[in-house]
Amino acid sequence: MDISVILPTYCERDNIENLISAIETSLLPLGREIEILAVDDNSPDGTAEAVRAHPARPGGQVRSFVRTQERGLATAIRYGIQQSSGDKIVVMDTDFNHSPSNIPQMVELLDEYDLVIGSRFVTGGGMEDRKRYTFSLVYNWFIQLVLRHGIRDSLSGFFAVRRQALFSLDLDGIFRGYGEYFIRLTYNACRRKLKIVEVPVFYTLRQHGFSKSRFGSMLRDYTLTALTLRFRKSDKIE
Ligand SMILES: Nc1nc2c(ncn2[C@@H]2O[C@H](COP(=O)(O)OP(=O)(O)OP(=O)(O)O)[C@@H](O)[C@H]2O)c(=O)[nH]1
Ligand SMILES: [Mg+2]
Numbered sequence: 001m002d003i004s005v006i007l008p009t010y011c012e013r014d015n016i017e018n019l020i021s022a023i024e025t026s027l028l029p030l031g032r033e034i035e036i037l038a039v040d041d042n043s044p045d046g047t048a049e050a051v052r053a054h055p056a057r058p059g060g061q062v063r064s065f066v067r068t069q070e071r072g073l074a075t076a077i078r079y080g081i082q083q084s085s086g087d088k089i090v091v092m093d094t095d096f097n098h099s100p101s102n103i104p105q106m107v108e109l110l111d112e113y114d115l116v117i118g119s120r121f122v123t124g125g126g127m128e129d130r131k132r133y134t135f136s137l138v139y140n141w142f143i144q145l146v147l148r149h150g151i152r153d154s155l156s157g158f159f160a161v162r163r164q165a166l167f168s169l170d171l172d173g174i175f176r177g178y179g180e181y182f183i184r185l186t187y188n189a190c191r192r193k194l195k196i197v198e199v200p201v202f203y204t205l206r207q208h209g210f211s212k213s214r215f216g217s218m219l220r221d222y223t224l225t226a227l228t229l230r231f232r233k234s235d236k237i238e
Contacts, residue, residue, distance in 0.1 A: 004080075008080065008093075010040065021054075090103055093158065102158070118199060121140055
């Protein structure tokens with residue numbers, strides 16, 4: 001398999017079908033062989049049914065997974081990684097914050113790099129939600145100050161990675177919790193000297209449905225994650 005696209009979903013019924021179609025439209029004309037893996041945590045709104053109803057297209061395989069025993073963004077991505085078979089792996093949100101039109105460039109850069117980060121904070125990147133843009137920008141400065149790794153968007157969650165490079169990292173240590181897994185992933189990728197590049201992406205607003213982000217606990221958990229990475233004594237992840 002050429003490319004695996006992992007889509008963690010919770011209550012994304014009204015977004016997921018359009019997103020899968022848009023991913024196929026961006027990659028299939030390039031002759032890429034792709035699999036799309038939706039990892040749903042038993043959403044009550046019928047997200048998994050919407051995935052399964054998606055009509056098959058030549059060259060594109062859509063696989064639906066429903067977890068009933070576990071819930072959480074990072075472990076859902078971890079599960080998708082374990083199930084995937086692509087040499088190149090893409091991870092993105094399923095509400096159109098992340099645009100499928102960026103994927104071809106991101107996977108192409110994997111010929112040269114191990115990890116390609118969709119970044120809001122390199123020239124040309126941005127975010128429709130201006131308030132959140134400013135907050136994320138300032139918070140990323142804090143993370144850079146603590147970790148000193150030069151990664152401009154440690155909160156992205158939109159990335160493409162070479163399978164081999166990804167599996168060289170401690171995946172169980174990294175993929176825990178909510179979006180803070182991305183702080184761990186990028187920090188560990190830097191420490192292991194993976195070749196990393198950030199490409200500009202623009203986050204549009206969620207199309208349908210509701211946000212699962214809880215900002216109070218995110219701020220606490222992300223800050224704790226960054227500080228633990230910085231001040232840990234041993235070489236383990238946290
Ligand atoms: N499988 C799984 N996916 C999740 C879980 N929580 C969030 N997601 C998915 O993770 C992605 C990010 O969640 P969002 O709710 O969009 O978070 P956000 O981007 O901060 O919030 P918005 O401003 O509403 O876009 C989406 O694709 C969600 O469906 C979860 O517990 N399990
Ligand atoms: Mg979102």
